[in-house]
Amino acid sequence: MTTIALLLITGLGLGALYFLIAAGLSLIWGLMRVLNFAHGAFFTVAAYAGWSAGRLAGGASPDLQWLIAVVVAVVVGGVFATLTEVVLIRPLYARHVGQVLVTVGLALATISLVQGGFGSDPQRLALPAWMTNTTTVLGANIPNTRMLVIVVALIVFALLLFFLQRTRFGLIVRAGVENRAMVQALGIDVQRAFTLVFAIGGMAAGLAGMLAGTYYGSIDPGRGSAMLIFAFIVVIIGGLGSVTGSAVAAVVVGELQQFLNFYGAAGVGDFSVVLLLAIVLLIRPGGFSGAST
Template identity: 30%
Template sequence: MLQIVFDSLSLGSLYALGALGIALIFGVMRLVNFAHGDVIAFSIFALLWPSTDAMAIVFAGQLPWYLLIPFVLLVGAGLSVLCEIVVFRRFRRANPATMMIASFALGFVIRYFLLMLFTSRPKSISLLPMLSQPVEIFGARLPLLQLITIIATVIILIGLTLFLRRTRFGLEMRAAAENFSMARMLGIRANRVIMGAFALSGALAGAIAMIFGSQTGTVDIQMGASIMLMAFIATVIGGLGSLAGAVLAGFLLGAASVIMQVVLPVDARPFRDAFVYGAVILVLLFRPQGLIAARGTKERV
């Protein structure tokens, strides 16, 4: 029982962090960033040396953990900011559909860039191997990693909340999310806020990459896609643009996946994700605006 709780919390953490990364960018520029999943994949591949072998040649991955973690986060943030400067800045005035397609294309470019360097074969990698030992808590044996995932997520969430609530930059970002043109008129620099949002979102992508990479022990150029899909769905269920909603919905999706894995009969288990998507559509039937509807997303006339 406790095992289920921890499983769903740690899966939910991944989805929540992903959803947060997407919701942050959506909040400030109404961009649904389809390249997010590929930023996740990229930040983990940055640890490897380009090769076509199945066994990964670790390059930066041998750093001690206190350097490794900042490195991955920085790679994610850097790539994300680069995407903003090179691509998304050109689309500030475009309508959301055009931006969405552009981000889709950008994600494609990043993915095939990785494919060119690393081929499409999944590679095995052991990141932070000391985390895979089990620990015993309240009579349940869990991998230490699961515990750390949950703790790290909680720390990230608290940190982000403090950042958004207590710092000037956080205030600017929240103001921009609420009403972008009004915020600009009151003297908030658009470029700075948007780049800040991209950097945060990229760092979150790096965090997901770390957690996911050490959980599965393999890296794959497709690995971002499945998390990203769930994260997108979480942002929609949570209410587009609402950060709290995104996190809540991420944890709910994680819980739903784990519970269905346990409850469903064995024959139906491969279809778990289909059931989760079906449940999502049902939720949207009853709350089309999401669980927590954000202010400022509804178009004013």
């Protein structure tokens, strides 16, 4: 029971990280049909920016340092993503493959630059004491960072739903995912919504970068790309363009990976996630919540 509780909550934490990356990817794809390979770069650059900011604020209390790191990561992720959309994606409007290729180039260039600047070894993250402690749930000692990641992801999920369901821009985004041509025909500037989903996606990815650092205790240049691939899987299983679908799929993928990596040999969990993807695609090519394509 103890092990199961530990695995459940750790898996949920992993799913929370996947969700933060996948939500932006899913919205970007749903609205713009862009497969954004640069999402891993947003994640990595934001994490390193946050880490550097936290170190610059060395005199402050650990809590404040961590908070500064998170805020900087979110801002940097958002700004980087917005610039990417405006400078690189927009000129290639209507050239979908070109857009994908540009994000690929950006991901390669940025991540190797980070690697060159900070080295490829993991950088340890100074965390406040209360985060490194554990809380006992059902007899299992759960690291507090897991809880923190889950709570933050839940808040982001709620905010995203509120944005999509209750605000005017959210309405435009949802309508655009449904039928972009129709929204344009009604005289609404979809371009602004493009920039907006990129900014939101980048902020979520930046937050994920810093939270993944908190979750694992360190940051390294390769993690963004590694997590991006599972986020892609989450996006497809959840149905492209659906935030709720992504949330459900992220939890399923995180738990599956965690349990099978523990009870099977190492790597079995990762492998099974890919297998799950193949099965889902064979049964429902559009994912859980998507229409079949």
